[in-house]
Amino acid sequence: GQNIDQPTEMTATEGAIVQINCTYQTSGFNGLFWYQQHAGEAPTFLSYNVLDGLEEKGRFSSFLSRSKGYSYLLLKELQMKDSASYLCAVTDSNYQLIWGAGTKLIIKP
Amino acid sequence: ETGVTQTPRHLVMGMTNKKSLKCEQHLGHNAMYWYKQSAKKPLELMFVYSLEERVENNSVPSRFSPECPNSSHLFLHLHTLQPEDSALYLCASSQDRTTGANVLTFGAGSRLTVL
Numbered sequence: 001g002q003n004i005d006q007p008t009e010m011t012a013t014e015g016a017i018v019q020i021n022c023t024y025q026t027s028g029f030n031g032l033f034w035y036q037q038h039a040g041e042a043p044t045f046l047s048y049n050v051l052d053g054l055e056e057k058g059r060f061s062s063f064l065s066r067s068k069g070y071s072y073l074l075l076k077e078l079q080m081k082d083s084a085s086y087l088c089a090v091t092d093s094n095y096q097l098i099w100g101a102g103t104k105l106i107i108k109p
Numbered sequence: 110e111t112g113v114t115q116t117p118r119h120l121v122m123g124m125t126n127k128k129s130l131k132c133e134q135h136l137g138h139n140a141m142y143w144y145k146q147s148a149k150k151p152l153e154l155m156f157v158y159s160l161e162e163r164v165e166n167n168s169v170p171s172r173f174s175p176e177c178p179n180s181s182h183l184f185l186h187l188h189t190l191q192p193e194d195s196a197l198y199l200c201a202s203s204q205d206r207t208t209g210a211n212v213l214t215f216g217a218g219s220r221l222t223v224l
Contacts, residue, residue: 008149030209042113042215050209091209099151
C-alpha cells in the first residue's frame with residue numbers, strides 16, 4: 001500500500017530552528033509537496049520538490065532524497081505565527097496525491 | 110473575491126436532514142476536488158471534477174452526492190448522514206490534475222457536525 005509518515009506533533013521555541021521529517025512509500029513518484037494549515041483555515045502551498053536536493057524559500061527550506069523516500073521541511077528563525085499543521089503529500093505515478101496525517105507544530109515563547 | 114470560497118463555514122445537522130455545501134473558485138482552474146479532513150488522519154479524497162466531468166469517486170457512500178454545474182462551482186449534497194461523517198470538508202481547485210506539480214488551492218472548509 002501507499003503510505004506517508006510524519007510525526008504527529010512537535011514543539012519548538014521562538015527564534016529556533018525545527019526540522020519536520022516525512023518518509024514515503026508510493027507507487028511511483030512525481031513530486032512531493034508541503035502545505036501549511038493554521039487552525040480553522042485552508043491549507044496553503046509551501047513547496048514542491050521533484051529533484052533531489054534542497055530548495056530554499058526565505059525562512060523555509062525543503063529537502064528531498066528520492067532514493068531514501070525522505071523529505072524534510074526546515075523552518076528557521078521560528079515565529080509564533082509558524083504554529084500550524086504541516087502536511088506532506090506525494091504525487092504517485094498516476095498523479096494521485098497521497099497525504100500524510102500532518103505534523104502539528106507548537107511554538108513556545 | 111479571489112481564491113476558493115466555501116459556504117457555510119459551520120453546519121450542524123440531524124441524521125435525517127438534507128443540506129448542501131457550496132464551493133466557488135475564481136482562479137480559472139480546470140479541476141475541483143472535495144476532501145474530508147478528520148483529526149489526526151490524512152486528507153481523504155472524495156470526488157474530483159475535471160472540466161465539469163466527474164473523474165474520480167473514491168468509494169464514497171451514496172449519502173454524499175456531488176454536483177458540478179460549471180467550472181467555477183462545486184456542491185456536495187448531504188442526505189441521511191451518520192455521526193461518523195462529522196468532519197471538516199475541504200474544497201480545492203487546481204489548474205491541471207495530470208501533472209506532478211499539481212498545486213491545489215484550498216478553501217477554508219465547512220465544519221460539519223452530525224447529531
